[in-house]
Amino acid sequence: MNTKEIPYKIYLDEQEMPKQWYNLRADMNNKPAPLLNPSTLKPMTAEELSQVFCEELVKQELDNDTPYIDIPEPILKFYKMYRPAPLVRAYCLEEKLQTPAKIYYKFEGNNTSGSHKLNSAIAQAYYAKEQGLKGVTTETGAGQWGTALSMACAYFGLDCQVYMVKCSYEQKPFRREVMRTYGAAVTPSPSMETEIGRKILAEHPGTSGSLGCAISEAVEMAAKQDGYRYVLGSVLNQVLLHQTIIGLETKAALDKYGVKADMIIGCAGGGSNLGGLISPFMGEKLRGERDYQIIAVEPASCPSLTRGKFAYDYCDTGMVTPLQKMYTLGSNFIPSANHAGGLRYHGMSSILSQLYHDGLMEARSVEQTAVFAAATEFARVEGILPAPESAHAIYVAMEEAKKCKETGEEKTIVFGLTGTGYFDMFAYEKFNNGTMTDYIPTDEDLKQGFDGIPRFPGNEF
Amino acid sequence: MNTKEIPYKIYLDEQEMPKQWYNLRADMNNKPAPLLNPSTLKPMTAEELSQVFCEELVKQELDNDTPYIDIPEPILKFYKMYRPAPLVRAYCLEEKLQTPAKIYYKFEGNNTSGSHKLNSAIAQAYYAKEQGLKGVTTETGAGQWGTALSMACAYFGLDCQVYMVKCSYEQKPFRREVMRTYGAAVTPSPSMETEIGRKILAEHPGTSGSLGCAISEAVEMAAKQDGYRYVLGSVLNQVLLHQTIIGLETKAALDKYGVKADMIIGCAGGGSNLGGLISPFMGEKLRGERDYQIIAVEPASCPSLTRGKFAYDYCDTGMVTPLQKMYTLGSNFIPSANHAGGLRYHGMSSILSQLYHDGLMEARSVEQTAVFAAATEFARVEGILPAPESAHAIYVAMEEAKKCKETGEEKTIVFGLTGTGYFDMFAYEKFNNGTMTDYIPTDEDLKQGFDGIPRFPGNEF
Structure with missing residues (x-):
C-alpha cells in the first residue's frame, strides 16, 4: 500500500x-524469575500472594504459560469508552x-x-469487585495511576485510597482534585498514617518521597483493613x-x-x-x-x-x-x-x-x-x-x-x-x-x- | 440500521x-444585522473592518450569501492532526x-x-500568516481560546499576545504555562499596559475582569503595533x-x-x-x-x-x-x-x-x-x-x-x-x-x- x-x-x-490480552511470558525461553518470600526465600505461593492481591490477579501474576487471556466483557465495555x-x-x-x-x-x-494507566486500573478494579471486596489501596507517582484507579473504582463502586508521592502531591494539587472528583481519598506519602511512613519520615525528614515509599504505605493499609487489597500500577x-x-x-x-x-x-x-x-x-x-x-x-x-x-x-x-x-x-x-x-x-x-x-x-x-x-x-x-x-x-x-x-x-x-x-x-x-x-x-x-x-x-x- | x-x-x-465550512447565514431569511460603526451608526465597511481584522476574515464576516466555503488545504492538514x-x-x-x-x-x-476553540484558531492564524502579518492579539476567558491560538500561532510561526481575564489567570496558572510553552505572551486583564486597561482599573479597582475588558485591551494593542491584527475566539x-x-x-x-x-x-x-x-x-x-x-x-x-x-x-x-x-x-x-x-x-x-x-x-x-x-x-x-x-x-x-x-x-x-x-x-x-x-x-x-x-x-x- x-x-x-x-x-x-x-x-x-x-x-x-x-x-484478549497477550501473555508474553508464554513465548519467553527464559521466564522472569518468580517472586520470593523474603522470610523463606522460596517462591511466593498463590495463597501467600492472595493476602495482598485479588485472586484472579494472582493467577495472572503466576501464569507463565497461557499465551492469550480473554478480556472480561465489562472491561471490554469500559475500554470502548476511551479506546x-x-x-x-x-x-x-x-x-x-x-x-x-x-x-x-x-x-x-x-x-x-x-495516560495508559487506565488500561490496567479498570481490569484490577473489575477483579476486586468480582471478588466482593470493599475497596483497594494504591500508590501513585505522577498521579496518572491514582487518577486511573479512581476512575475505575468510581465506575465499579469501590472505595479507593491513594498514597501519592509527596513531591507530586505538592507539584500537582489539581491531580489530587481530579482523584477526589472521582471519589478517592488521597494522602501524601510518606505520611504519618502508617508505621512505615512514620519510620521513613523519622529516617529521612523532609523527604519528597518515592514510589517505593508509597507502595509500602499502601500495602500496609490494605493489610490493615478488612475487604481491601492492594493494587499496583506498574512493575507486576x-x-x-x-x-x-x-x-x-x-x-x-x-x-x-x-x-x-x-x-x-x-x-x-x-x-x-x-x-x-x-x-x-x-x-x-x-x-x-x-x-x-x-x-x-x-x-x-x-x-x-x-x-x-x-x-x-x-x-x-x-x-x-x-x-x-x-x-x-x-x-x-x-x-x-x-x-x-x-x-x-x-x-x-x-x-x-x-x-x-x-x-x-x-x-x-x-x-x-x-x-x-x-x-x-x-x-x-x-x-x-x-x-x-x-x-x-x-x-x-x-x-x-x-x-x-x-x-x-x-x-x-x-x-x-x-x-x-x-x-x-x-x-x-x-x-x-x-x-x-x-x-x-x-x-x-x-x-x-x-x-x-x-x-x-x-x-x- | x-x-x-x-x-x-x-x-x-x-x-x-x-x-468546506457551512455558512448558515446563506439560509437565514432574517440575516443577522450588520456591525455598525459607533461614530456614524452606518454598517461597517470591509475597509474599516480590515484595520482590525485580517482581510480574508473580513470577507467571511460580511458574507451572508455563500452557503459553502472551501477550507484551505493547510487548515485541512492541521485539522487532521486532532480531528x-x-x-x-x-x-x-x-x-x-x-x-x-x-x-x-x-x-x-x-x-x-x-476544547473546540482550535477549529477557529488555526483558521484565523492561517489567514493572518497568508496576509504576511507578524502576529495577532487576543483575549481569553477560561484560557481555552488563548491556548488554541498559541498552538495555531506556534504552528505557523506567528507572534501571539494574549490578554487573559484576571480571574481565570489567577485560577488557572497552568493554562498560562501551556500558552507560554507554545511561545505566547500572556497578560492578566485588565492590565496597566493599555489605556483602556488603566481606565477600567481606575473605575473598578480590584475587578476580576471580564471577556469584554480583555477584548478592549487586545484590540487596542493590535491597533498600536505594525503588522498585527486582532483575532477573536467567539461571537463573530x-x-x-x-x-x-x-x-x-x-x-x-x-x-x-x-x-x-x-x-x-x-x-x-x-x-x-x-x-x-x-x-x-x-x-x-x-x-x-x-x-x-x-x-x-x-x-x-x-x-x-x-x-x-x-x-x-x-x-x-x-x-x-x-x-x-x-x-x-x-x-x-x-x-x-x-x-x-x-x-x-x-x-x-x-x-x-x-x-x-x-x-x-x-x-x-x-x-x-x-x-x-x-x-x-x-x-x-x-x-x-x-x-x-x-x-x-x-x-x-x-x-x-x-x-x-x-x-x-x-x-x-x-x-x-x-x-x-x-x-x-x-x-x-x-x-x-x-x-x-x-x-x-x-x-x-x-x-x-x-x-x-x-x-x-x-x-x-
Whole structure:
C-alpha cells in the first residue's frame, strides 16, 4: 500500500479491537524469575500472594504459560469508552525534522487519567469487585495511576485510597482534585498514617518521597483493613499483561495498513507502558518471526536498567513486599525530585529486566532538560503537549529520526506517547523559565542504594 | 440500521471529513444585522473592518450569501492532526439514568487546547500568516481560546499576545504555562499596559475582569503595533463559520449510522460552540427539511439570552469595537467570578441572537452547583471530566433524558461536549469541598448593565 494513503490517525473499528490480552511470558525461553518470600526465600505461593492481591490477579501474576487471556466483557465495555487509542502518523514532525524516517506514535492520553494507566486500573478494579471486596489501596507517582484507579473504582463502586508521592502531591494539587472528583481519598506519602511512613519520615525528614515509599504505605493499609487489597500500577506481570492492549492495538493498526515497524521505543519507569507496547512485537522476535530494535528510555536521574544491578530486591522502600528479580538501584534509593514522577522508581518489571538481561532490548538514559526541549518542539509541531515521562520516548525517537536523515535510511519508528502533560505545568514552567536542572547520580550515590539490596546465596551481583 | 450496531464512538474516516465550512447565514431569511460603526451608526465597511481584522476574515464576516466555503488545504492538514472529533454514544450515561433516550455527544476535548476553540484558531492564524502579518492579539476567558491560538500561532510561526481575564489567570496558572510553552505572551486583564486597561482599573479597582475588558485591551494593542491584527475566539460570524466543522462532522457521523437527532443542546457564552454545532441542523430547519429542538444553555449568573435585551451594543467593555445587534446584558456588565470563564460574556453571537429572536431555538439558564453536580456524575459514568462550560449542556441533556424516562419517549439527544476540565480543578475543588455558591443577578444588577447600552433611533429595547 502506498504510504500516501496512510491517514494522520489510524483508529481501529470497534470490532477490530483486541478481545484478549497477550501473555508474553508464554513465548519467553527464559521466564522472569518468580517472586520470593523474603522470610523463606522460596517462591511466593498463590495463597501467600492472595493476602495482598485479588485472586484472579494472582493467577495472572503466576501464569507463565497461557499465551492469550480473554478480556472480561465489562472491561471490554469500559475500554470502548476511551479506546481504541489512535496510532498517529507524525507527518508534521517528520516534515519538521526533514527525515526520511516514518514516525508513528501510539497516543494513550485521550482519557481523563491522561495516560495508559487506565488500561490496567479498570481490569484490577473489575477483579476486586468480582471478588466482593470493599475497596483497594494504591500508590501513585505522577498521579496518572491514582487518577486511573479512581476512575475505575468510581465506575465499579469501590472505595479507593491513594498514597501519592509527596513531591507530586505538592507539584500537582489539581491531580489530587481530579482523584477526589472521582471519589478517592488521597494522602501524601510518606505520611504519618502508617508505621512505615512514620519510620521513613523519622529516617529521612523532609523527604519528597518515592514510589517505593508509597507502595509500602499502601500495602500496609490494605493489610490493615478488612475487604481491601492492594493494587499496583506498574512493575507486576499482571499489569504488563493488561497493558498489552497498547501493543496489540498498535500492531493491528500497523498491519491494517501493511506497515512494518523497524524500531519500537518507549519510556520505562516500572515498565508498564513499555512492556505493553512491545509485547506483541517482542513475541514475534522471540518466536523468530521478525526482528525489531526495541529501546527502553529512562531518566538519567533514575537509571535502573542502564546503571542498576540485576538482582532480587524489594519492590518498595519499606521492605514489606516480596522480593523480585529485576534491574534495581536498591529499594532504599530515593531519586531526586525529577519531574517525570512516573519514572522515579528504583526497579523495573521482571519481564523487561529478563528481556534486557537476555539482550533482546536496549536501554538509554536521557537528561531532563533535553527531554523537555524535545517535548516543547513536539508540542509545537504535533499539537499534543506530552507528559514528561512520554517525552523521554519522544526525545529518543527524534534522535533516531535525525540519524535517519544523516544516513538516508527510511526506518519506521514507532514510539509510545503514554500521556499528556496537562498536570505537569509546574515542570514546564521551570523549563520555560530556564530554571530546570539536570541530575545524574554519582557512582557513590548509587553505591548507597546497592548496599541496601539483600544478599543471600543466588543473589550475587 | 439496528441501534445495537452503533459503536461507542463514531469516528469519520479521514476522507469523510468535511472539506468546506457551512455558512448558515446563506439560509437565514432574517440575516443577522450588520456591525455598525459607533461614530456614524452606518454598517461597517470591509475597509474599516480590515484595520482590525485580517482581510480574508473580513470577507467571511460580511458574507451572508455563500452557503459553502472551501477550507484551505493547510487548515485541512492541521485539522487532521486532532480531528475528526468523536461522536460518542453515551451508553453508560443512558444506563445510569435508566432512560429510553439515546444520548450522543460530540467531544471536542481531544486536543491540547482542551476544547473546540482550535477549529477557529488555526483558521484565523492561517489567514493572518497568508496576509504576511507578524502576529495577532487576543483575549481569553477560561484560557481555552488563548491556548488554541498559541498552538495555531506556534504552528505557523506567528507572534501571539494574549490578554487573559484576571480571574481565570489567577485560577488557572497552568493554562498560562501551556500558552507560554507554545511561545505566547500572556497578560492578566485588565492590565496597566493599555489605556483602556488603566481606565477600567481606575473605575473598578480590584475587578476580576471580564471577556469584554480583555477584548478592549487586545484590540487596542493590535491597533498600536505594525503588522498585527486582532483575532477573536467567539461571537463573530467568521468564528461560527469555522466552528461549523463541529456540526458538519456530527451530522455526517449521525447520517453514517442513519440516526436522526430530535434535540441539539449546547452551552452558549459568545456562541461559537453552539453556533458551530447546530448550523447544519438549523440549516435543515430553515430550509423546512426537518425540525429539531435546539437549546442554548447559559449560566444563570450571565444570562444574556434569557434575560438580556436584543439591541445594538459594544462587543467589549471599553467601547472600542463596532456595535453588534445581539442579546446583551450591556457591555459594562461585569459578571460575577463564575467559574465557567468561557461563558462570562455580556453578549451573544449576532447569528444566534437573530435565530433566538425568530423563535428558532430555545434558551435555558442553569445554576453553577447543579452544573458541577451533573459534571461529576457524568465524569464518573462516562469517564470524561468535562469543562464547566460544557457541563452546562450536560446538565440540560441529563434533565431531558430524565424527562424521557418519565414520558417513555425514545428521543435522540445530541449535545456538544466542548472540552475537558483539567485546568478547572480550582472550581472542582470548591465543589468537592462544598464551598461553591450560586449567583443570580437581581433585576437591579441587570438594570445597571442595560443603562450602558447605547441609545439611538432604531436601537429601542
